[in-house]
Amino acid sequence: MSLDISFIGILIGSIMASSVPLILAASGELITERSGVLNLGVEGMMIIGAISGFALMVITDNLFIAIVGSMLSGVIISLIFGFLTQSLLTNHVATGLALTIFGIGLSAMLGKNFVGIPGKEFPILFSSLRESIPFFGPILFGHSIVLYFAFALPFLTNYFLKKTKLGLVVRAVGDSPVSASNQGINVILVRYCCILYGGAMCGLAGAYLSLIYTPQWIENMTAGRGWIALALVVFATWSPIKVLIGALIFGGITILQLHMQAIGFRIPVQFLSALPYLMTIIVLVVISRDSRKIKLNTPTSLGRIFYKEK
């Protein structure tokens, strides 16, 4: 094995690529949860995004339409969740689970005619720089535009929540919807927006899988990544930057354990396979020990139904 510096660069590059769907979905869900809504339908929204993106790519042959369409499909399916939980006041957990089951079934049905069609190559940026600069080349360049967006997203989310008035509104709605409502904030509207935004990001995460990472459509191709994204949000104690760290650790250990196998480390393979889950939890628990900060970030009214008496 060559453990030279350029190899490590390539390795970090592929770790980044593998954590993109987790970052996107978890960042979206984070905003939803900060507004006090627990949407367990991440997996369902992702898979709908994956099939919509791929189908639109095949039909229109236009990747831009495919990407935008996948986000729209995430918005549409999360609108169902929003309507049920916010307007009809159904239980968040049950509705979210139903959304996942519905999404997986619907995507399989929609996707019947798109199985076995090879995907299109997604354009990557700065591919010449990737080759010419050792170490930093494969890390910084030669990725799709979606990857750059995904890596900017946690910082944008952080800025949005901490420094903007709208972010304050979202947090207020998530912490104490009654007080927010008394201040004249339309709680239901804010929550609707946060749900739809979460849906859009999950749709994009799914499309990243079907259009960029493994360009094809196959049933159930998200393979549980939505659930990992959900867990990341909780273990990262609702902090966008920690979500990014968690996603990188998870993606990193997943890929490292495959490398360790290929190198031939004499460690039981089953243990290696469990390592990503273990390490992500350990690291996130260790870096989020500060209970004062956890209290600050946790949306107090998460998952509770809010309705305004008229």
Place this chain on the structure above:
Amino acid sequence: MYKNFFRYLISAIFLLGFSVNSNADFKVGFVYVGPTGDHGWTFQHHEGRNAVEAAGIKTTFVESVPEGADAERVIRQLAQSGHDLIFTTSFGYMDPTNKVAKDFPNVKFEHATGYKREHSNVSTYSARFYEGRTLLGHIAGKMTKTNTIGYIASFPIPEVIRGINAMTLAAQKVNPNIKTKIVWVFTWYDPGKEAEAAQALIDQGADVIMQHTDSTAPVQTAEKAGVWSFGQASDMQRFAPKSILTSIIDDWAPYYVERAIAARDGTWKQQDTWHGLKEGMVAMGPYNSAMGADLVKEVEQLQKDLASGKVHSFTGPIYDQKGNILVADGKVADDGMLAGMSVYVKGVEGDIPK
């Protein structure tokens, strides 16, 4: 009101059960481990089912059935609902199939790739995929520049280990410096993970990628990285036209049609079928012209010799990793040994997960 509702419900269930049981039509059921659209393992079984249907026999199928408790429920359901012959098409269905077969002596069961026939109504069948792996090994040994072959393995069962060994032996024969690097992904089907495994192997210096998993993700990753690859279970060429050298294709159709007709006509008997290149249950996809005319000719000859029995994939002397002799010089491995294979041959790196 509720009382009435339940009364209706119960009578409806009875009626339903009755109508299914009284159906005298001969029916064949299929249980798949993946979706029919995986373009790999399950896809090929589904093609076989289509052939049975085309022969005028009614069929049903259940797809994406996890190996384990769910499988037994599904198989039992099929047996209860009047299916006369049931194909269970994954290794992990072995125990559930035998368990259900005990309770339904009049229903015939066919289990793919297993070895347990605990009741007289259970047959097993499999294909000698290792013959295909021998061809892949020969090609890989000739095509690799880094002398490193990357192998994405699913679960440590004899079927998979046999493939790794057959491939390694054939590659060693044409290229003594060959190294086989193996990554276990513990899934038959997870495109993302399979792609990551392929990428890890490529990053570790493998320039030929082989898979014993079902999705097309590894060949696409190989295509992107500009290394060689092989299609698994079905012809995956259009997913990676430059990278794929050939594919191992499973052709279940003739067997399924033959067995379905036998069961319908009452001539079905328990048996253990293990067909290969000779019978056509294992076929090879088109050879990539990038191999060069000489190598293509060589491989085609080897394919003929494997089919005729002139060459056997496991011809001695074969040693295990510690150097103990497995098959003596000049002998070939018998089917019993092949069916239970659980050690690596010399030249494979790493340990088999326990």
